[in-house]
Amino acid sequence: MAGATEQKIIDTAVRLFASQGYDATSVQEIVNAAGITKGALYHYFRAKDDLLFEIYRLLITSQAADMDRIIALGLPAGETIREILASLVVSTAERVDETAVFVRELHRLGEDRMADFRAERRRYHETFLAVVEKGQADGEFSSQVPADTVVRIALGVVNQLPMWFRPDGQKTPARLAGEIADFVLAGLR
Amino acid sequence: MAGATEQKIIDTAVRLFASQGYDATSVQEIVNAAGITKGALYHYFRAKDDLLFEIYRLLITSQAADMDRIIALGLPAGETIREILASLVVSTAERVDETAVFVRELHRLGEDRMADFRAERRRYHETFLAVVEKGQADGEFSSQVPADTVVRIALGVVNQLPMWFRPDGQKTPARLAGEIADFVLAGLR
DNA sequence: GTGAGCATACCGACCGGTCGGTAGGGTGCA
DNA sequence: TGCACCCTACCGACCGGTCGGTATGCTCAC
Structure with missing residues (x-):
C-alpha cells in the first residue's frame, strides 16, 4: 500500500x-x-496537516473494521460488549502513540475533515449504543444507568488509556482488556 | 485575590x-x-508558559481541596466514592475548558513543574485508591477487578468529559454525576 | 526523453519576548 | 495646599529567530 x-x-x-x-x-x-x-x-x-489526517484515518479505519467484524458474529450483547472492548483496549495499547496524538490534537482538524470524522465516530458510537440498548431490552443488562452514559464511559476509558498505560509495565494489554471489560459488564448487570 | x-x-x-x-x-x-x-x-x-501553569494550578488546587474535604467526613467507602466522583464530575463539567486544556497540553509542562504535578496527582490517585481498597477489604466492594484499574477507569472518565459534555445539553452536571457514580459503584459491587 | 522521486536553497509571515516610555494615583514634606 | 517624587499598571513598536511551504533542478529507471 x-x-x-x-x-x-x-x-x-x-x-x-x-x-x-x-x-x-x-x-x-x-x-x-x-x-x-x-x-x-x-x-x-501536500501539507503538515495531511500527516495528522493520515494518522487519524489509519486509526479510525482499523477500529471501525474491528467493530464491524465483531458485530457480524451475532453474539449475545454481553459477549459482544466484551469482545468490542477487549479488541479496542488491545489495539489501543498496541498503538498508544497514535491514540495519544489522536486524542490530543483532534481539535486541529479542519472543518471538512472534522465533519467526516464526526460522522464516522457517530456511527461507531451508535453501533455500540445499540448493543447496550439491546442488552437492556432483553433484560440481560440493568437499565439503572442510561445506555448513552455507559457508552461514553466505556469509550472514554479507552481514549484515556495512553495517559497511563505503559507497554513495559507488568500488566499485559490482554489482561488489562479483560479487567476493563469485567468492570464495565459488572456495572451493566 | x-x-x-x-x-x-x-x-x-x-x-x-x-x-x-x-x-x-x-x-x-x-x-x-x-x-x-x-x-x-x-x-x-513572565512567559506564555506561566499562563498554562496558572490554569493547571487553579484546577488541581481546587480538586484536591474538594477531595480532602470529603475524605474528612469519614463516610463509608461507597458513599465516599459517590461524593468524590460527584463533586469531581460537577466541577469538571463547570470548567470544561480548563479541563480540556489541562488534559491536552499537560505534556508541555517543563521538568520541574511536571514533577510537582505528578506528585500532586499521585497523592490524589492514592487517596482514591485507598478508599477503594478499604471497601474491598471490608467486603463492601467485590475484589473481582483490581482496585488500581477501577481508579484509572473512574478518573479517566472524568478527564474525557470535556470531549463530549455540552453545558447546553439536556443533562445537568448533577444528573450526569449521579449516573457516573451509579455506574462505577455498580461495577464495584 | 520523460516522469517519479527526491535534494537544496530560499522566502515571507509570524511568533514570543523586550524595552523605552507614559498615565495617573498615592505619599510625604514644606 | 501644593509640589516633588515615585511606583504600579500599562502601551505598542520592534527584534531575532523559526516555521511551513516553494521553486528549481538533478538522477535514474523505463
Whole structure:
C-alpha cells in the first residue's frame, strides 16, 4: 500500500507528535529524524496537516473494521460488549502513540475533515449504543444507568488509556482488556 | 485575590487554548481578545508558559481541596466514592475548558513543574485508591477487578468529559454525576 | 526523453519576548 | 495646599529567530 519512504514519514511523525505535540514538532525535525529531506516529505504530503489526517484515518479505519467484524458474529450483547472492548483496549495499547496524538490534537482538524470524522465516530458510537440498548431490552443488562452514559464511559476509558498505560509495565494489554471489560459488564448487570 | 486584568487574561487564555490549542494561540491573539496589550500581559506573567501553569494550578488546587474535604467526613467507602466522583464530575463539567486544556497540553509542562504535578496527582490517585481498597477489604466492594484499574477507569472518565459534555445539553452536571457514580459503584459491587 | 522521486536553497509571515516610555494615583514634606 | 517624587499598571513598536511551504533542478529507471 504505502511505500517505504511514506511509511517511514508517518511512523516518525507519530512518534514525534506523541512525545512533543503537533505544533511543537517542526517539519524539519520530522525529516531529520526520518533521515530524509523536506523535498521528499512534500513530495508525498501536500501539507503538515495531511500527516495528522493520515494518522487519524489509519486509526479510525482499523477500529471501525474491528467493530464491524465483531458485530457480524451475532453474539449475545454481553459477549459482544466484551469482545468490542477487549479488541479496542488491545489495539489501543498496541498503538498508544497514535491514540495519544489522536486524542490530543483532534481539535486541529479542519472543518471538512472534522465533519467526516464526526460522522464516522457517530456511527461507531451508535453501533455500540445499540448493543447496550439491546442488552437492556432483553433484560440481560440493568437499565439503572442510561445506555448513552455507559457508552461514553466505556469509550472514554479507552481514549484515556495512553495517559497511563505503559507497554513495559507488568500488566499485559490482554489482561488489562479483560479487567476493563469485567468492570464495565459488572456495572451493566 | 487576582486583579481584574489578570483574571481577564487567564479567562481569555483558557477559552482560546481550549478551542485552538496552546501552540496555535499566539500571545497577540490573547491580548486582542482580552482587549489589552502585550505589555499588560507581560507585566503580570513572565512567559506564555506561566499562563498554562496558572490554569493547571487553579484546577488541581481546587480538586484536591474538594477531595480532602470529603475524605474528612469519614463516610463509608461507597458513599465516599459517590461524593468524590460527584463533586469531581460537577466541577469538571463547570470548567470544561480548563479541563480540556489541562488534559491536552499537560505534556508541555517543563521538568520541574511536571514533577510537582505528578506528585500532586499521585497523592490524589492514592487517596482514591485507598478508599477503594478499604471497601474491598471490608467486603463492601467485590475484589473481582483490581482496585488500581477501577481508579484509572473512574478518573479517566472524568478527564474525557470535556470531549463530549455540552453545558447546553439536556443533562445537568448533577444528573450526569449521579449516573457516573451509579455506574462505577455498580461495577464495584 | 520523460516522469517519479527526491535534494537544496530560499522566502515571507509570524511568533514570543523586550524595552523605552507614559498615565495617573498615592505619599510625604514644606 | 501644593509640589516633588515615585511606583504600579500599562502601551505598542520592534527584534531575532523559526516555521511551513516553494521553486528549481538533478538522477535514474523505463
